[in-house]
């Protein structure tokens with residue numbers, strides 16, 4: 410095995426991020442292993458989205474280092490950052506589709522930006538990505554306003570997969586979905602991770618997702634990762650927030666529902 414296959418997909422070390430006087434992430438460290446689904450949980454406003462946005466370079470950090478796929482953006486030229494950005498896909502919280510573009514054009518968008526391929530091939534690849542997430546050729550010509558919440562998430566996922574990424578960042582992928590659609594979306598994420606060998610960084614509040622999709626979980630509190638590991642580690646954790654989240658009534662209900670196969 411080479412060093413490249415053994416190093417984590419993402420290594421966050423001693424990261425500090427803040428806005429004005431507010432420190433959101435306070436010397437936070439976290440590894441995301443290659444090929445795993447890591448679920449990131451934490452209280453509302455606790456900094457999960459800030460962490461994700463800082464990792465992908467959308468927010469500045471005050472200290473610490475971030476290495477993605479062996480590249481530390483502090484130590485490389487802008488061209489190298491553009492190359493690395495092609496190797497991940499992002500599903501933002503509300504889907505963030507372009508309302509004036511069709512579903513197919515939305516999925517083609519990153520390909521237009523990064524790939525020099527013919528119109529025909531680009532359309533074909535977009536349709537293949539849509540099929541991969543369970544959508545049909547007739548869905549491809551719809552506009553975002555004509556889609557259900559679950560379909561919107563699927564299109565956003567197809568767009569995140571457009572460039573065959575190695576890492577996918579998902580910000581609350583099941584929020585706003587009914588439990589059945591959420592369960593189907595979780596199953597889709599798991600299937601894609603297994604078949605494509607993806608590394609998945611998933612911010613979520615959804616206990617069902619944590620139970621059924623995530624290999625490991627990182628719990629954020631007080632600007633740090635206070636617990637990291639599989640569900641068994643969360644259940645044994647004595648940190649007050651982690652304890653109330655994973656051992657509260659909602660958690661027990663989700664666990665019972667997961668064990669029934671829902």
Ligand SMILES: Nc1ncnc2c1ncn2[C@@H]1O[C@H](COP(=O)(O)OP(=O)(O)OP(=O)(O)O)[C@@H](O)[C@H]1O
Nearest residue numbers: 428433451452453454455456457458459460612614
């Ligand atoms: N661009 C910004 N400018 C100023 N403050 C910000 C900005 N982005 C986030 N914050 C603040 O950082 C804190 C963490 O926000 P973040 O969105 O990461 O929380 P979260 O854990 O994802 O919450 P939720 O679960 O509710 O989505 C909040 O207090 C928020 O107001």
